[in-house]
Amino acid sequence: xxxxxxxxxxxxxxxxxxxxxxxxxxxxxxxxxxxxxxxxxxxxxxxxxxxxxxxxxxxxxxxxxxxxxxxxxxxxxxxxxxxxxxxxxxxxxxxxxxxxxxxxxxxxxxxxxxxxxxxxxxxxxxxxxxxxxxxxxxxxxxxxxxxxxxxxxxxxxxxxxxxxxxxxxxxxxxxxxxxxxxxxxxxxxxxxxxxxxxxxxxxxxxxxxxxxxxxxxxxxxxxxxxxxxxxx
Numbered sequence: 001x002x003x004x005x006x007x008x009x010x011x012x013x014x015x016x017x018x019x020x021x022x023x024x025x026x027x028x029x030x031x032x033x034x035x036x037x038x039x040x041x042x043x044x045x046x047x048x049x050x051x052x053x054x055x056x057x058x059x060x061x062x063x064x065x066x067x068x069x070x071x072x073x074x075x076x077x078x079x080x081x082x083x084x085x086x087x088x089x090x091x092x093x094x095x096x097x098x099x100x101x102x103x104x105x106x107x108x109x110x111x112x113x114x115x116x117x118x119x120x121x122x123x124x125x126x127x128x129x130x131x132x133x134x135x136x137x138x139x140x141x142x143x144x145x146x147x148x149x150x151x152x153x154x155x156x157x158x159x160x161x162x163x164x165x166x167x168x169x170x171x172x173x174x175x176x177x178x179x180x181x182x183x184x185x186x187x188x189x190x191x192x193x194x195x196x197x198x199x200x201x202x203x204x205x206x207x208x209x210x211x212x213x214x215x216x217x218x219x220x221x222x223x224x225x226x227x228x229x230x231x232x
Contacts, residue, residue, distance in 0.1 A: 001077055003041035003205055004062060004173075008034045009071035011057050011228075031057040032068065033228035041076075041172070042203040044196070046216035049225035055209035056177055058225070062207060063096050063175045064088045076172070093121055097166030101178035103158040105150040105165075112137065112146040115164045136164045140194070156187035163194060174198065176208040180215055192218045 011032040031054050039045055047055045060066040061073060064080055073080045075091075083091070105114050112133050119129045137143045140160045150158055159179065166174060176195065180188030196218055198204045208219060216222050224232045 001074075002038040003043075003076055004037065004039040004207075005072075005074040006035055006037040006061070007072045008036055009061060009068045009073060010034055011054075011061065011066065011068050030228050032061065034071070035228065035230055036071075037223070037230060039205065039207065041205055042199070043221075044199040044206045044219045045208070046219035046222045047207065047209045047225060048211070048213070048216050048222055051211075053225040054228040055225055057228075059175045059177050059207060059209055062173075063098060064092055093118060094169060095172050097169065097171035097174045099159070099162050099166050099174070099176040099179045101181040103150070103162045103182075105158060105161060107150050109149070110146065111142070111148050111150070111153070111161050114150065114161055115168055117165060118169045132168055133164075136168055140164050154187075155183050156190065159183060159187075159191050160194075163191070167198070172205060174204055174206045176206065178210055179208060180210065180212065188212075188215060 009032050010030070013029045013031055033054075035054070035058065037058075047058065049055055057066065061068055062075070064075070064083075067081060076095075080088070106117070112130075115133050115136060116129050119132065133146075134143070137146055140163060142157060142160050142164070145153060145157060145161070150161065153161065159182075163179075174195075179195070180191050183191065192215055195206055195208065199206050206219075208216075210216050223230055
């Protein structure tokens with residue numbers, strides 16, 4: 001059994017519009033169209049395609065942030081579509097890490113507090129949290145930024161903080177949505193090197209969405225998407 005299994009998954013978004021005649025239409029957008037995919041544990045997979053092809057939607061489904069309207073989704077043998085919101089939130093907090101293009105850091109708290117956020121929901125003693133935060137910041141070479149605020153950091157430093165926050169819970173699955181999109185080429189390559197190291201040393205399953213072909217080549221293999229479907 002594969003670690004991630006999607007079979008004929010369908011996701012639609014609808015927008016309700018009111019016209020002068022007071023009739024209402026629902027304009028539906030099919031974000032994922034009968035999408036099937038299998039990924040084994042420990043693989044590093046890149047997803048490529050133009051904007052709007054369904055890359056981010058696919059990541060959100062795999063990350064349990066979005067429930068599909070059709071099809072089946074198994075994560076490590078568990079039927080995700082049968083879980084309630086509380087169960088899904090617990091699964092995400094313990095098993096899934098997220099990295100996004102624009103970092104999603106909280107500007108009015110320090111780097112170390114940003115990184116500690118996922119652990120605060122587990123009611124872990126502060127001393128243990130502080131130790132874990134110090135270790136992960138050292139691993140990512142940003143220990144000297146622990147007392148700084150995100151707005152004081154460069155783009156590359158912000159992304160390292162975002163990676164540290166994603167890794168602090170020791171997830172089995174790491175989802176990266178355009179993790180180098182807001183970075184210059186050199187810094188982007190450094191971030192990809194970090195992801196490759198995590199995959200090689202920790203056997204962490206990584207799925208990365210990207211527009212950049214050179215960045216995608218770092219993965220074990222590349223999935224191409226178009227109009228909500230995997231085409232190759």
